[in-house]
Amino acid sequence: MGLSTYTNRKGVRAGAAVVASAVAVAAAAWGVATFVEPGSAGAASRQSVSGPDGADASGGGRAGRPGPGQGISEGIPEGIAHSSESGGNTVNITIDDGPDPRWTPQVLDVLHTYDVKATFCMVGPQAKAHPDLVKKVVAAGHRLCDHTMDHDTTMDQKPVDYQERQILDAKELIEEAAGNGAKVEYYRAPGGAFTPDSRRIAAAHGMRPLGWNVDTKDFQKPGTAAIVDTVKREIGNGPTVLFHDGGGNRAQTVEALDRVLAWLRDQGRPTGFPVRTAPDAP
Numbered sequence: 001m002g003l004s005t006y007t008n009r010k011g012v013r014a015g016a017a018v019v020a021s022a023v024a025v026a027a028a029a030w031g032v033a034t035f036v037e038p039g040s041a042g043a044a045s046r047q048s049v050s051g052p053d054g055a056d057a058s059g060g061g062r063a064g065r066p067g068p069g070q071g072i073s074e075g076i077p078e079g080i081a082h083s084s085e086s087g088g089n090t091v092n093i094t095i096d097d098g099p100d101p102r103w104t105p106q107v108l109d110v111l112h113t114y115d116v117k118a119t120f121c122m123v124g125p126q127a128k129a130h131p132d133l134v135k136k137v138v139a140a141g142h143r144l145c146d147h148t149m150d151h152d153t154t155m156d157q158k159p160v161d162y163q164e165r166q167i168l169d170a171k172e173l174i175e176e177a178a179g180n181g182a183k184v185e186y187y188r189a190p191g192g193a194f195t196p197d198s199r200r201i202a203a204a205h206g207m208r209p210l211g212w213n214v215d216t217k218d219f220q221k222p223g224t225a226a227i228v229d230t231v232k233r234e235i236g237n238g239p240t241v242l243f244h245d246g247g248g249n250r251a252q253t254v255e256a257l258d259r260v261l262a263w264l265r266d267q268g269r270p271t272g273f274p275v276r277t278a279p280d281a282p
Contacts, residue, residue: 046156046189046191046192046193046194047080047189047192047194047211047212075277076202076203076204076206076207076208076276076277077203077208077277077278077279077280078196078199078200078202078203078209079199079209079279079280080194080199080209080210080211080280081186081208081209081210081211081240081274081275081276081280082211082212082213082238082239082240082274082280083238083239083240083274083275083278083280084239084240084272084273084274084275085272085273085274085275085276085278086270086272086273088270089239089269089270090239090269090270090271090272091235091239091240091241091264091269091270091271091272092118092119092239092240092241092271092272092273092274093111093116093117093118093119093241093243093257093261093271094118094119094120094121094145094188094210094212094240094241094242094243094274095107095118095119095120095121095243095244095245096121096147096188096242096243096244096245096246096247097121097122097123097126097147097151097219097244097245097246097247098120098122098123098126098130098133098244098245098246099120099122099126099127099130099133099134099137099245099246100126100130100133100245100246100247100250101130101133102250103245103246103250103253103254104120104130104133104136104137104245104246105133105136106250106254107243107245107250107253107254107257108136108137108140110254110257110258110261111140111142111257111261112140113258113261114261114262114265116261116271117140117141117142117143117271117272117273118142118143118271119142119143119144119145119185119186119210119273119274120137120142120143120144120145120245121145121146121147121186121188121210122134122144122145122146122147122170122174123147123148123149123150123151123170123246124146124147124148124149124169124170124171124172124173124174125149125150125173126246127170127173127174127177127178128173128176128177130177131176131177131178131179134174134177134178135177135178135179137178138178138180138182143185143186143273144174144175144178144182144183144184144185144186145184145185145186145187145188145207145210146167146170146171146174146184146186146187146188146202146207147170147188147190148166148167148170148189148190149165149166149169149170149173150166151190151247152166152190152193153190153191153193154193155189155190155193155195155198156189156193156194156195156198157193160197160201163195163197163198163201164197164201167187167198167201167202167205167207168201168205171184171187171205171207183206184206184207185206185207185208185276186202186207186208186209186210186274186276187199187202187207187208187209187210188209188210188211188212189209192211192212194209194211208274208275208276208277210240210274211240212240212241212242213234213235213237213238213239213240213241214230214231214234214235214237214238214240214241214242215230215234215242216230216231216241216242216243216253216256217230218243218244218250218252218253218256219244219247219248221248221249221252222252223252224252224255224256224259227252227253227256227260228256228259228260228263231256231260231263232263240274241260243256243257
């Protein structure tokens with residue numbers, strides 16, 4: 001698949017008539033959800049999508065079929081992960097929407113300063129466009145997460161074969177950019193628009209569905225202090241914190257991440273990675 005135009009959270013690319021028709025069919029089957037930003041009440045509920053697992057409404061395609069040595073054989077659960085694999089009071093730092101040539105290096109510098117490892121949820125075409133940054137992320141010991149091809153926050157309204165392409169094509173581009181056998185270990189639906197099918201597809205291909213507990217709302221650029229205050233106020237909700245290194249000017253994010261990591265250090269709270277194979281909330 002060629003390099004797709006990156007779609008931001010204000011909306012998805014204008015589709016062809018056939019895509020519009022497919023959306024209408026999906027809406028009739030599953031119900032049309034309103035557009036949500038990450039961290040809103042709608043996004044929070046989307047993270048907790050539940051339903052009968054294993055049903056492939058498309059009747060075909062790659063959905064749910066694991067690759068060699070992946071998915072089911074690794075015991076990857078389909079439930080959305082929120083907790084830390086280290087347990088205790090460990091915090092998971094997650095970074096979405098990159099890689100970005102201006103902001104990802106700055107985020108990496110801050111993480112290096114505090115010796116913190118993070119999970120980078122990358123958009124497929126962005127990874128293809130900036131393979132050097134993907135390699136730097138991996139070389140620094142961070143983990144990779146699939147954030148789809150087009151960052152379509154209405155994926156939960158789309159047919160299964162569309163969800164499948166968005167997930168698996170992005171995984172392929174990210175892993176190709178990373179090279180050296182690096183694997184994408186998580187899948188995060190844009191805007192929290194998970195479905196039972198998307199969770200199943202991800203798990204079957206070795207990727208744990210990944211949610212969040214704290215949305216810093218840095219994407220809305222509310223000010224550095226507001227971002228930091230959100231983390232301090234909401235960290236009691238759970239350990240996985242959402243930041244962004246793509247999708248626009250992330251100067252506030254870089255500064256806020258520095259302050260948050262300093263605060264976590266002062267609090268004696270370690271950082272780590274989200275759970276992959278242990279059970280977690282559906």
